[in-house]
Amino acid sequence: MTSSSASHLPSLSCFDAAIIDLDGTLVDTLGDFVAALGGMLADLQLPQVQAQAVSAMVGKGSEHLIRSVLAHVGASDEAALYERAWQRYQHHYLRVNGQHSQVYGGVIEGLDALRARGLRLACLTNKPRDFARPLLAAKKLDSYFEQVFGGDDFARKKPDPLPLLKTCEALGSASERTLMIGDSSNDARAARAAGCPVVLVSYGYNHGEPVHGVDADGFIDALSELAGRGEPRC
């Protein structure tokens, strides 16, 4: 059984722009996260963390991830360790960025379809901007986006609506005419609060929870399912 509900998907002709999440939506970056965290934990002489545990902690930005991992491995003084952990994590992430990650199937076809429909595109991630930009370039996705914003570009991150509202402003697009495409409740909550319709992919990281339980306007198994959604039914 397919997990998509394509008949409920909004038509692309209803939109002037799309805002697309990065980790878990465009690129499967779990391997990069695991490698960077592994380097950080080794430097701190702490036990390693398994990929499955990491996948449930990704999506709320680096600070949340590092604090969650330190707590998960039983670090004794997590608050005191944080600054050093962040420095080691940053060092290792920039070293491995893109080496253990893959663009999901259907992404290129989906981005081509959005572009062919004339939608203006932004990538909005909770990942730091300095991690996001080189990753998009390494995966040859950068040319699709006229705006790229990271988790440190605004005062608050998703699920707060602020980053979406600011991205709509940068794109010159009204929020109700801007489709959010993401992989988690974080993206959906931010979109709802900003007034953007939202579609979620079924394959990403939703904080360890089944994504179909999230309040969204549609679910897709691949971004390529957006192609052909052109008929006017807003």
Ligand SMILES: O=C(O)COP(=O)(O)O
């Ligand atoms: O938390 C992260 O670093 C990744 O978050 P994203 O899913 O918003 O790209």
Ligand SMILES: [Mg+2]
């Ligand atoms: Mg994501």
